[in-house]
Amino acid sequence: MVETKAEKHERCGNTPPRVTDKARRGKLTVFLGAAAGVGMTVAMLEKARALQQANVDIVIGWIDPHGQPELQRLLAGMRKIPDRVREYKAASFAELDVDSIILRKPTVVVIDELARANAPGSRHTKRFQDVEDLLAAGINVFTTLDIRNIESLSETAARITGAGARETVPDYFVEQADTVTIVDVSPEELIRRYKEGRLWLPPGTVGKPDAFFRPETINALRGLLFRLAAERECPGLGKRLKECGSVSVPPAAGRVMVCVDATPFSVHLIRAGRRLASSLGTEWLAVHIDTVGSAIGSGGGQVAENMRLAEELGAKTLIITAKDVVGHLADTARSNNVAAVVVGRACRGPLRRFLSPGVADKLAGHSLAADIYVVRNPHEAGPAAPPVSLAPPAGPQSRLHYAGCAMMVAAITALGWLLRNHLELMNIVLLYQIPVVLSAFWWGRWPSYFTAVCSVLVFNFIFVPPVFAIRVYDRFVLSFITFVVVSYVVGRRTEVLRDEAAAARQRERSTRAMFDFSRAIAAVIDLDTIVSEFISQATDALRWRIAVFMPDEKGQLQKWDDRQAPAGCDKNEAAAAQWAYTHRQSAGKSTDTMPDADCLYLPLATVDATVGVLAVDIDGSTISPEQRRLLETWAGLASIALERVRLTERAREAALLLESERLRTALINSVSHELRTPLSLIIGSSSTLLETEATFSAGERRELLENIKHGANRMDRVVANLLDAARLESGLLQLKTDWCDIEDIIGAALRRFTDQIKDRPLTVAISPDTPLLRGDCVLLEQVMVNLIDNATKYSPPGSQLEITASVVKDKIAVTVADHGIGIPEPELVRIFDKFYRIQHREGNIGGTGLGLAICKSILEAHGGTIKAENRPGGGASFTFDIPINDNTSFFQSSERRELS
Incomplete structure (x- = not known):
């Protein structure tokens, strides 16, 4: 075992x-x-x-x-x-x-x-x-x-x-x-x-x-x-054997690199490299040098199958587009700390091996600090492999290309026929290079080869004496051969350059799209904006239709926007999408999980969560490793963006919880202090009356009873403020509007402060043209009570209080002013915050810090405003205004008087 x-x-x-x-x-x-x-x-x-x-x-x-x-x-x-x-x-x-x-x-x-x-x-x-x-x-x-x-x-x-x-x-x-x-x-x-x-x-x-x-x-x-x-x-057996000198193996610290090409033989190389890396206990790479860009942007092919097998066996795959195969293999080996290179030996004769050394011999000439393992093709001595067809696939598009080639040859022939008396035959031959180059640039090398053959035949038939006959003369043989060779080289290199340019454009488009997406969402935390921008940018870059699935509150995936979804990604694909989301692995087309699905599903996964699923309606049944890495890169960008939204929401919730905790602590501290003082006064006065009732005179008993009443009134105001604050926060406060007289509201509020203001000079000035207004009379009275209570707290005993009411434009403005300590300038902007109280040098003044905040909320519910100012002669004034309804002008009070 x-x-x-x-x-x-x-x-x-x-x-x-x-x-x-x-x-x-x-x-x-x-x-x-x-x-x-x-x-x-x-x-x-x-x-x-x-x-x-x-x-x-x-x-x-x-x-x-x-x-x-x-x-x-x-x-x-x-x-x-x-x-x-x-x-x-x-x-x-x-x-x-x-x-x-x-x-x-x-x-x-x-x-x-x-x-x-x-x-x-x-x-x-x-x-x-x-x-x-x-x-x-x-x-x-x-x-x-x-x-x-x-x-x-x-x-x-x-x-x-x-x-x-x-x-x-x-x-x-x-x-x-x-x-x-x-x-x-x-x-x-x-x-x-x-x-x-x-x-x-x-x-x-x-x-x-x-x-x-x-x-x-x-x-x-x-x-x-x-x-x-x-x-x-x-x-570590292989490493220990090497240390003992039993076998010769490369250093275990270096990686193993397998050189992969577009032949089935690479499967054998990949397995051999996997065994070597496993015996050494090291990582390994599978590298393919693409000389024409054929593997990039291709959905299938032998290269894609070989690289997929390497990934299944645990390799890191690299596809590099370059002309110099051996040079880039050597550079890749050096940059990835490769200690062993696995290459194959091609099935070639001695003469070809002499004239064109293999990859292993060329790599040895680069002075690599790595061992080179040459693996023999097991089919060298066996029957020859079936020939691979080099002909391009026939189809409607290719037939149109060949028709275009024929038309260009015909056009050049017509031009040469018109100029036959003015140009030498060699100059006319050069004209036929034009359709060869254009066909290679537009449609590829095979149409270019077809154009070259047609050009030779047509030139021989039309222009070489005897005309209208196919004859080969010694003086034109070398020209024909040169023409065909030049056409082959030009067509081949033109196609290579075209493919390289297309691959470069694809990479540049993808890179630019990723950059634009990252820049567009850098400061965005709105989920809809991020997903919409991602779908737009990714669709333009990948040229595939995509959709994003997001989990709901129950963890079930829902398509973010049905209008952007691929045609195949309907409800029948829900199982594949849900599986990818639950297992954090890709599923659907081109995978081994639910391969019959119409789309490829990639999980949008972060370190600790899966935030959604990316659905891609890919072309064909497979995709290349290059395309898969590109899709995974886009999925990674989307995951980071969506995770940022999720973390922002969590941070906001944490801030709200922190603020709630702070408010709860402030509320407990304020209420406990505000309730303790009147309760102590009530308990002390009532206990004194009960225990020593017979020893007090009528005046002393009245004073104790007034203390109890004063404490009860103070507690009543605290509880009323707390209830009003709770109703305002919950949104349950509803205005019971009726016709209100501002004089009655001020009078009712003053009657509740009869004992506190009996020793104070009081001035009440109400403009005679002040009309009635529509509002909640009880709540407006509470506003006046809180403002008067605030004025008595922050002004010395015996100082004057002033209350004025007048019409300013289409509003009724009421001011409550005192001659007290005033408000520090930096604190004017915070005076209406919940639980905020002015820190005075003479000590904190009692209160919960809710009175002015409640005044502001009640007045805003009436469509009014309130502000606080310092008076030039000392003290503070609070002014609030309430809009006047248009149909209240005839309800003006017939008598307004100034009370002193």
Whole structure:
């Protein structure tokens, strides 16, 4: 048994970015064998039965016994999750029911044949992806795997057995297994089982069985198995062997670089580079130098498939557009600290190798501080690969291009015929270079080659004597050859330059769009604006239709704007979008998760959250690594922008909570102080009256009773202010409008301060033309009470109070003035804030700091205003005004008098 944690391999950079909670992630146990028939499924079921007898909640997820008695005996009595039957093209397929297992949530689930492919139309294309979902749901998994089904070892095993594995599992998935149990039997025992007919072999898995079940073949596979087990148990084995001088390997600190081209042979190089990097415990790169820009902006092709395989095996992929292949490979190796370069040996004869050295020889000439590993093409000695068609795809557009070429040749021919008496034949030949260059620039090299051939034939037929006949004379042979060669070079280089310019324009457009988007949203925190700007910029840059899905309050995705959505991204795509959002992984078209979807879905994920999903209606079924990186870059920009909005909202909520806490603290402090003083006065006076009632005179008892009344009135004002403040904050305060006389309001307010102002000079001046007004008389009286109370607090006893009311334009203005301490100039702007009180040098004056704030709110509800000013002679004045209704002019009071 070999046990290895996923964390052991994370430092190698070979684990893909699957985001799960490690604390609740399930444990993966792999029963690994060298070949089918060694007993992996039997060993797994025996372990499962032992756990079931120990009262562990374990179920069978998927096992097909194929009629084998031993497997049927072990399955008897085991709890099983029914298979899901999927219909596809009039055929039924039984497959693993992942959703039922997650809903059942057992402790352990048993799943056979990890490398098996799922039925068409399934959520995932491979079974190991279903297992990944179960692990992410916190369910432990037992599974089986053949050594030949590991991606990096499949090609080596195929050379040993003569048959390649139809399905493979990426290396990273096996490396992250928590437990690997090696199941092995001797070659003789395996051969005996085969001869007795006790093995079930899937068709095509072992090639010719008689050739497969031989001791040397089985021992070679066992060697792969034990080597893998040793590397998993001792990841630093290669480094220690190098230190001991046992083998020659490059330094483990450097990376491994694999040179990838547009041939199927690169698949072999990628697997070899993966094995080398794994043995060294280092990172590795897959680099492709694109000389014509063909891989950039292409949705398919061999390069895209090769780079996708490299990414699945844990490589960092780079596609570089350049003319000098070897020079840029050398520069990439130096800039990425590469210690080993893996290149392939092309299938060329000795003469070609002599005249044109291979990439390995050219790299050696660059004095790289890295070892160069040359991998032989396994098909060199085998049958020749089928020729690759170099002809461009035929279609309506290409036929129009060739028609245009013919028309240009015809036009040049007509021009040459008109000038035949004035130009030499060599000059007319040069005219035919014009359509060759133009066709290459406009439509590519193949139309250019077609134009060149047509030009030679037409020139020979029309202008070379004898005219109107195809004849080849010695003096024109060299000219024709030169013309064709020059046309080929010009057409080829023109197309290369055109493709490079198109690639540069695409990169420049994408870069400019990203810059414009970043600048446009730099100071924007509005979600609608950000998403709208993102959709506009990304659509223009990518030339694909996109949509953004955002979660609602329940975590369900909703399309942000149906008008901007791709045509295919309708409600049927909701499952793919929701899966990408929940699992923080891409899904849909060009992925292995729900590949039948119409769109590609990329999660807009940040470090600690997923803020949405980006839906892209891509062309074709696959996209290149360059395009995927571009999409991921846009998704990253959108994630950052949306996360900034989310964090801004959180900061705003935190500020509101902080402000509420501050107000709550101020309220408690103010109210506790304001209530304690009148309560102490009331309790003290009432206790004195009760305990010593007979000893006080009538005047003394009256004074004590007035103290109780004064304290009760003070408490009443505090409670009234608190209730008014609460109603104003909650929006529950509603005006009960009626006709109000400002003289009655001032008089009622003064009567509540009879004791406090009896020793003060008081002046009340109300203009005789002051009309009645529409308002809430009770609330306006509260305004006057608060202003008078404020004036008595902040002015010395015996000082004069002045109250005036007059009509100013279309408003009634009322002023309450005192001769007190006044208001410091810096505090005039804050005097109407809640819980704000002037800090006076003689000590704090009692109050909650709510009176003036309530006055302001009540007056604003009436459409009025209030302001505070310092008086030139000392003291402060508060003036408020209320608009006069147009139909109140005839309600003017007939008598106004000045009271002193």
